[in-house]
Amino acid sequence: MCYAIPGKIKSIEGRTVTVDYFGEERRALNEIQNLTVGDYIYAQGGYVVQRIAPDDAREILDVWKETFFDLQDVDVRLSRIDLDRSNLSSKTGLILDLALEGRTPKKEALEYLLGLENEAERNYLYKSANFLRQKHLKNSCCVHGILEISNFCRHGCHYCGISAHNKGVERYRMSREEIIEAVTEAVETYGFKALVLQSGEDPGYSVQELCDIVREIRTRFGVLICVSFGEVGLAGLKELYDAGARGLLMRFETSNAELYASMHPGQTLATRLEHLREAARLGYLIFTGGLIGLPGQTRKDLVEDLLLARELGAEMFSYGPFLPHPDTPLGAHPAVSEAEVLNLLAVARLVDPTNAKILITTAFETLSSNARRLGLLAGANSVMLNVTPVRYRQNYALYPNRHYRSEDIQNQIEETIELLGSLGRAPTDLSVKAG
Numbered sequence: 545m546c547y548a549i550p551g552k553i554k555s556i557e558g559r560t561v562t563v564d565y566f567g568e569e570r571r572a573l574n575e576i577q578n579l580t581v582g583d584y585i586y587a588q589g590g591y592v593v594q595r596i597a598p599d600d601a602r603e604i605l606d607v608w609k610e611t612f613f614d615l616q617d618v619d620v621r622l623s624r625i626d627l628d629r630s631n632l633s634s635k636t637g638l639i640l641d642l643a644l645e646g647r648t649p650k651k652e653a654l655e656y657l658l659g660l661e662n663e664a665e666r667n668y669l670y671k672s673a674n675f676l677r678q679k680h681l682k683n684s685c686c687v688h689g690i691l692e693i694s695n696f697c698r699h700g701c702h703y704c705g706i707s708a709h710n711k712g713v714e715r716y717r718m719s720r721e722e723i724i725e726a727v728t729e730a731v732e733t734y735g736f737k738a739l740v741l742q743s744g745e746d747p748g749y750s751v752q753e754l755c756d757i758v759r760e761i762r763t764r765f766g767v768l769i770c771v772s773f774g775e776v777g778l779a780g781l782k783e784l785y786d787a788g789a790r791g792l793l794m795r796f797e798t799s800n801a802e803l804y805a806s807m808h809p810g811q812t813l814a815t816r817l818e819h820l821r822e823a824a825r826l827g828y829l830i831f832t833g834g835l836i837g838l839p840g841q842t843r844k845d846l847v848e849d850l851l852l853a854r855e856l857g858a859e860m861f862s863y864g865p866f867l868p869h870p871d872t873p874l875g876a877h878p879a880v881s882e883a884e885v886l887n888l889l890a891v892a893r894l895v896d897p898t899n900a901k902i903l904i905t906t907a908f909e910t911l912s913s914n915a916r917r918l919g920l921l922a923g924a925n926s927v928m929l930n931v932t933p934v935r936y937r938q939n940y941a942l943y944p945n946r947h948y949r950s951e952d953i954q955n956q957i958e959e960t961i962e963l964l965g966s967l968g969r970a971p972t973d974l975s976v977k978a979g
């Protein structure tokens with residue numbers, strides 16, 4: 545669980561510690577030496593990332609104490625399912641009853657739910673997903689930062705605006721110093737406890753250089769580092785893990801091998817899955833998922849996409865709408881609707897009711913101005929803020945008009961805290977003080 549509210553160590557068993565948060569207990573993996581019962585720590589995604597001085601911890605906990613329980617009350621209230629089922633078909637009602645009991649609906653039923661169009665039915669699906677999220681994961685919401693360190697890429701993925709074929713995009717590659725500076729700001733000024741470092745598949749950095757950067761960050765800061773540099777090879781994954789990376793963000797994009805091959809010239813789904821499986825074996829937290837609305841993609845495919853993320857043991861499900869970029873081969877292919885994305889997020893929650901962080905992607909925020917509120921009320925519990933220096937951000941143009949392409953970090957945080965507060969969620973990945 546991503547609590548960046550300080551927790552207190554209750555017990556230690558080998559590398560596993562039990563942490564207390566206002567009476568709730570969570571388990572986390574500890575790699576900090578000499579940690580003892582009674583110490584205060586920050587944990588992220590199941591890892592202890594930092595020990596904090598008891599006085600500092602108590603001061604922060606004092607501020608959180610009242611707000612925390614108030615937030616939980618709001619969340620519980622918003623997550624109730626009203627009993628008006630008069631507009632519900634018996635088929636939808638039956639499937640959702642099953643899901644609410646914690647049983648994953650069959651593939652055919654999941655496919656049916658993805659295709660719901662009627663508003664009353666869709667709302668019931670979203671409420672069911674939100675209920676399950678609250679029941680199993682309470683009001684915790686992950687707030688990670690993403691730093692896009694380079695937009696060079698050697699691949700020619702058909703949907704992607706920074707593919708090697710797009711000559712219209714201005715390329716940038718942050719230097720090690722610039723990366724460390726941006727991370728320092730994100731951690732020290734803004735309080736991020738988990739950061740994703742992302743780039744295109746950029747041959748301009750060697751794995752060794754990436755490892756050096758990760759190692760320096762982990763030595764200097766108590767922060768969970770999640771890497772997203774594409775296919776670095778199985779040996780590369782191991783080296784990055786040894787350097788201190790503990791999360792891997794890598795979408796498989798689609799579970800349909802033929803569709804995958806047609807979208808990614810020269811690449812195969814098998815190689816991508818090999819990376820993901822090896823990363824899981826090494827102990828990485830897996831953040832994965834795919835694109836919604838690729839040409840020729842069916843609802844059956846989407847169901848398989850969700851089941852694949854679960855099979856991979858994903859900690860975070862990251863599914864976002866494909867958005868057409870005019871300078872790509874798919875420039876004329878239409879995007880999906882807001883409802884189709886919400887249906888998928890809610891069905892994702894039914895597929896993994898108890899564990900998954902389900903992310904509201906920036907692509908969804910670009911598609912719909914209400915994405916976060918609607919998504920968080922439809923089973924999602926995770927958002928990412930963009931901490932890339934503004935001077936580079938607009939060049940990370942995966943698709944046009946990307947949300948947050950110029951908004952400073954402080955504004956993004958304030959907007960997020962306000963929204964989460966109104967929904968009763970605790971922004972438990974940022975060490976911001978409540979109130």
Ligand code: 5AD
Nearest residue numbers: 703704705795865866867907942943
């Ligand atoms: N629309 C939406 N998402 C895109 N991505 C790349 N191009 C697009 C697009 N046109 C996503 C891919 C990749 C992630 C970094 O960005 O799914 O995994």
